[in-house]
Structure formats: C-alpha cells, structure tokens
Amino acid sequence: MTSKSYAMVGGESRGGTIPEDLVRSIRVPTLALAGGASPEFFRSIADRIAELVPNGTLSVLEDQDHGAPAHVVAPVVARFCAVSGKTPVE
Secondary structure, three states: OOHHHHHHOOHHHHOOOOOHHHHHOOOOOEEEEEEOOOOHHHHHHHHHHHHHOOOEEEEEEOOOOOOOOHHHHHHHHHHHHHHHOOOOOO
16 A cells, blocks of 8 residues: 555544545445454455455455565466456456
8 A cells, every 4th residue: 555545534533534535436346455464444444445446356365464465466466367257457
C-alpha cells in the first residue's frame, strides 16, 4: 500500500474511511485481495471494497499477510481474470 492510499484509509491503528462514492463508481470487475494473516483492518477494508464495487470480488489468501509473494497472488489474479474475461493488462 502506498503512503497516500494508507493515509486515505487512516492507517492501521485508526481504522479510516473508504471513499465509498469513488469506489462505487468503479465499473470494471475488481478483485480485492486480503491476507488471512493480515491485521483485521486490512481484511475488513478488502471486504468492504468488494461489497461496494458493482462487480467486486473478495479473495482471502489464507496464511498470508499483506505482503503475499507473487507465486501466491498470481494464480488468484489469473483465475479472476479468466472468469471476468479480462487480461491483467486491460
């Protein structure tokens, strides 16, 4: 997470606010990822984003934290792209 996006949601300790109107305006299939071993704050944000985006999907990477390695993330993203009909570069 970049420092700007981290500040936008208020940092780990304060909770934060998701810009719900902005997130609801996303019109492409969107995958929200969360690590099962990440702090609850990160999982809650990913879950809420998946709820707000009209074509949102949540995937929890069990036993992973916020820095899950590419070999864990890539198959999940590829599966999502295949189902949504999108390629990662679209």
